[in-house]
Amino acid sequence: MLRSRIAALFGATALLAVLPVAQAHAAATTADGISMCPSGYACFWANSNYDSGSSAHMGKVQGDNPDFSALFSSNILSCGYNWDECISSIANHGTQCTVYFYSDHNYGKTHSWHSLSRGDEVSSFASGYNDPNFNDSISSNKWCNS
Numbered sequence: 001m002l003r004s005r006i007a008a009l010f011g012a013t014a015l016l017a018v019l020p021v022a023q024a025h026a027a028a029t030t031a032d033g034i035s036m037c038p039s040g041y042a043c044f045w046a047n048s049n050y051d052s053g054s055s056a057h058m059g060k061v062q063g064d065n066p067d068f069s070a071l072f073s074s075n076i077l078s079c080g081y082n083w084d085e086c087i088s089s090i091a092n093h094g095t096q097c098t099v100y101f102y103s104d105h106n107y108g109k110t111h112s113w114h115s116l117s118r119g120d121e122v123s124s125f126a127s128g129y130n131d132p133n134f135n136d137s138i139s140s141n142k143w144c145n146s
Contacts, residue, residue: 033091033121042099042116042141044087046076048124051089059083062094064142066106087138091121097144103137112137 033050037043041060045051052058057075065071069084079086085103092099097118103111112134116122125135 033089033123034093034119037091037093039093040095042090042092042094042143044083044090044138046079046083046086046088048088048126048128050091050121050123059087061141064107064140066140068139068141069105084139085136088125088135089121089123090116090138092116092118094118094143099144100142101134101138102140102142103134105139107140107142 033043033045036050036058038060041062043058043060045058050058057073059071059073061071067084068086069080069082071083073079073081073083076083076086087101090101095118098115100107100113100115102108102113104113107113112131114131114134122129126132129135
């Protein structure tokens with residue numbers, strides 16, 4: 001009887017010791033782009049899964065941008081310090097409408113373009129989207145007119 005109580009006590013202690021770590025890990029892995037993106041913006045990350053990592057951070061836009069090479073970022077050396085052809089995940093936390101992303105400058109449709117409705121996000125163009133060629137190819141964005 002005493003042994004079973006001691007075993008139960010050690011088991012409960014072990015469970016309590018592991019529980020906070022498991023909860024912290026779950027919280028870290030459930031982050032999404034919308035929760036990180038300020039209201040009114042379309043946000044993007046150089047890495048998949050909204051990962052800011054040590055070499056990138058979140059970029060954000062509110063209006064139309066015909067040339068992402070003009071969107072400077074001191075944290076993305078690998079892309080020449082700008083967002084042109086350097087985006088792997090996106091989120092639309094806009095307040096009114098759809099945002100369109102283009103792989104050409106000036107909203108050109110020669111190559112790929114995709115729409116992202118308000119509240120939608122893409123965690124990985126490279127592996128979790130229907131157009132892996134769109135990974136690291138975004139060069140402009142335009143919002144709907146409503």
